[in-house]
Amino acid sequence: MKVTEEQERAWIEDALDGNDEAFQKIINAYHTTVERFARQIGVQDQDIQDVTQEVFIKVYRFLYKYSRGKFSTWLYSVTLNVSKDFFRKQKREKVKMMKAIQEGPATFYEDNLDLSEDARVLHDAIQRLDEKYKVPIVLFYFHDASIKEIAVIMNSREATVKTRLKRGKDMLKKGLKEGGSINEPRAL
Amino acid sequence: MSQERFEKGMKELKNKYKEEASTTSTKEIFQSIQLEKNKRGQRQPFQYGAVIAATIAIFLIGCVLIGSLLAGNDTANDVTESPPVLDGVASSDDNKKEDSEKEETSVITEVNRSETLTKTAAPEGMEEEIEYELYVSEHLGYSTYLHPDMETAEISSDGEFREIHSIFLGDIQVSRTDDETGLIKNISFAEEGYEEVSLEHSLFDNVVHYSVWSHLTDPLLMYYVVVEGLNGSFYELKINLTIEMEDGYFPWVVETFIEEMEFHE
Numbered sequence: 001m002k003v004t005e006e007q008e009r010a011w012i013e014d015a016l017d018g019n020d021e022a023f024q025k026i027i028n029a030y031h032t033t034v035e036r037f038a039r040q041i042g043v044q045d046q047d048i049q050d051v052t053q054e055v056f057i058k059v060y061r062f063l064y065k066y067s068r069g070k071f072s073t074w075l076y077s078v079t080l081n082v083s084k085d086f087f088r089k090q091k092r093e094k095v096k097m098m099k100a101i102q103e104g105p106a107t108f109y110e111d112n113l114d115l116s117e118d119a120r121v122l123h124d125a126i127q128r129l130d131e132k133y134k135v136p137i138v139l140f141y142f143h144d145a146s147i148k149e150i151a152v153i154m155n156s157r158e159a160t161v162k163t164r165l166k167r168g169k170d171m172l173k174k175g176l177k178e179g180g181s182i183n184e185p186r187a188l
Numbered sequence: 189m190s191q192e193r194f195e196k197g198m199k200e201l202k203n204k205y206k207e208e209a210s211t212t213s214t215k216e217i218f219q220s221i222q223l224e225k226n227k228r229g230q231r232q233p234f235q236y237g238a239v240i241a242a243t244i245a246i247f248l249i250g251c252v253l254i255g256s257l258l259a260g261n262d263t264a265n266d267v268t269e270s271p272p273v274l275d276g277v278a279s280s281d282d283n284k285k286e287d288s289e290k291e292e293t294s295v296i297t298e299v300n301r302s303e304t305l306t307k308t309a310a311p312e313g314m315e316e317e318i319e320y321e322l323y324v325s326e327h328l329g330y331s332t333y334l335h336p337d338m339e340t341a342e343i344s345s346d347g348e349f350r351e352i353h354s355i356f357l358g359d360i361q362v363s364r365t366d367d368e369t370g371l372i373k374n375i376s377f378a379e380e381g382y383e384e385v386s387l388e389h390s391l392f393d394n395v396v397h398y399s400v401w402s403h404l405t406d407p408l409l410m411y412y413v414v415v416e417g418l419n420g421s422f423y424e425l426k427i428n429l430t431i432e433m434e435d436g437y438f439p440w441v442v443e444t445f446i447e448e449m450e451f452h453e
Contacts, residue, residue, distance in 0.1 A: 020222075027217050032210045040205065052212040053220045060221050062314045081310040088434055113204050118197040126201075132393070141198045142205055155308055173194050 003029050008071050016063055027056055033072070033143070034079050040138040042127065043083055047090075055082045069152065076145070077153045080135060118176060125175035133168030136161050299324050299452065305333045309440035318437065320444055324452075325351060328364045330423065332448045335441045353445070358429035358438050360445055366421045371414060377401050382410055391439075392446050396422065407431040411442065417451040 008029075014022030031052060038051045058078050066074045115123060126134060135154060139145040147165070151158045305320045320333035327342070327349060334340070338355045353360045365371060377384075382401035392398055397414040411427040427442050 020218075023221065024214070024218055027214050027221075031212055031214055031217060035210055035212050036205055036208070045211070049212045049216070053217050056217050057220060057224050058314060060224060065314070077310075077315075081314070085435065088439075113208070115204060116197070116200060118193055119200040119204065122194070122197040123201055142202045155310075169194070173190050176194060176197065177190055 012063065012066070012071065015060075023060065026059070030072070030075055031056070034075065037076060037079050037138065037143060038083050040126070040142060041080070041083055041131070041135055043086065047086065051079075051082055051086055054086075055079050058082060070149070073145075073149050073152050076139065076143070076149075077155070080153060084131075121176055121179065122172055125172050129168060129171065133164050133171065136165045137168040137172070140165055299331045299450075301331060301450070305444070305448065307440070307444055309437045311435065311437045311440070316437070318440065318444075320441075320448075323353075325362070327351070328362060328423070329421075329452050330362075330364075330417065331450050331452065332445050334445065335437075338441075355438070355441065356433065358427070358433050360442060361426040361428070363424050364417065364421055365424065366419075368420070368422060371422060371424060377410065377412065381405060385409075392443065395446065409434065413446060415446065415449055418453065421451075423449070 011022045011025050011029075015026060034055050035048055035052050038055070039045070039048055043051050055075075055078055059075065062078075113120075113123070126137060129137065136150050139150045139153065140147075145153070147158050147161050150156075150161045150165075154161065156164075299322070301322055303322050305322070306317055307320065308315050309318050310316070318335060321336050322331065323334045323340070324331040328351060334353055335355055338353045341352045341354070343350045343352060348363060350361055350363045353362070381404050383404055385400045385402050387400060391400070391411070392413060394415075395413050396416050397412075399412050401410040401412065403409070407430055409429050409431055411425070411429075413425040413427065415423045415425065417423050425446065429438055433439075
């Protein structure tokens with residue numbers, strides 16, 4: 001669904017005036033993008049609904065704070081922050097998660113995808129990338145975001161984004177060449 | 189060739205991702221928004237009540253104070269309370285006094301950095317701006333930016349000097365060693381009742397080491413971070429926080445503290 005900027009602005013203004021129908025239109029137009037982006041940066045299938053809902057609750061609660069720039073850029077940054085929060089909570093519930101893993105394996109995005117060998121290697125390698133490389137790669141290659149937009153979403157400098165994109169890409173290419181193994185430099 | 193293979197693979201992935209059906213129901217999202225809306229609606233009368241109650245309380249306290257002044261009760265002026273002095277802990281007043289003494293006797297390290305730094309934090313996923321204040325540690329030889337509500341204490345015991353920057357229930361403890369073998373690493377944390385948490389996502393850039401520890405019985409977390417300073421020195425940071433504080437702005441305060449650390453001779 002392609003949304004024009006005028007349409008988008010009108011929905012936001014109406015939603016801010018309390019028009020539920022306008023907010024419903026925003027959800028309809030963007031929920032797939034939010035879901036896809038959250039999944040690509042590592043949110044698992046069983047959690048995707050919670051994360052997507054949380055993103056739109058935050059959008060509803062803080063829509064008045066969105067003032068300028070592309071709405072989608074703001075939405076990506078809300079999704080990124082909600083996902084990061086989610087990862088933090090997940091980390092805390094490690095024990096619970098261990099139990100869940102013992103009960104049955106988590107379902108991942110790729111289980112449902114019918115991919116060629118190269119695409120599967122790339123998909124696996126992207127999932128294993130550190131967040132600082134994964135997010136720019138996902139936004140640049142799968143969401144057509146510009147370097148400038150990625151810098152805004154990640155609250156980083158454009159030069160940092162460029163470096164991370166290049167390093168991420170090099171790691172993926174190396175992984176592809178070696179059939180899937182990536183040796184990612186860690187901050188540890 | 190490898191570029192071509194890469195581009196082709198990424199293009200295929202992009203298309204496959206797009207083909208994937210959405211699993212979230214827009215109806216359910218909308219219902220959760222409605223629930224949120226109702227919750228907010230219910231909260232408002234309580235908030236009005238709280239404001240009225242606070243106003244009455246302030247008015248009553250004001251009346252009592254004015255009353256006691258009019259009655260000529262000036263005994264309070266005769267009492268000067270001194271803060272308790274803890275063994276080895278310098279209070280902020282002491283620090284100020286020491287600082288002014290130092291200014292008279294020694295040369296203060298000149299740090300060419302802006303007095304304040306504004307950065308965006310996103311507690312609970314929403315952005316807010318925090319104006320941090322420059323902090324220069326003469327003793328440990330570094331500078332960084334602190335949240336304006338942070339309080340600093342200095343502790344020396346057994347020849348070890350530590351700075352503690354605390355805010356609410358969290359703190360950042362900093363010490364320095366010029367010998368890598370002197371690093372605590374993770375030895376004693378298990379003895380303190382912590383177990384290490386495995387991390388899938390990196391928390392800090394440009395640090396020599398970090399690990400996250402969760403307390404086995406209390407809702408506490410600890411980050412242990414080692415940062416390399418000048419001339420082979422290392423800075424150890426023990427960051428203590430409650431689990432609830434992870435949802436607030438404290439992680440951003442910690443991130444800024446570490447990212448903005450600069451070292452001086």
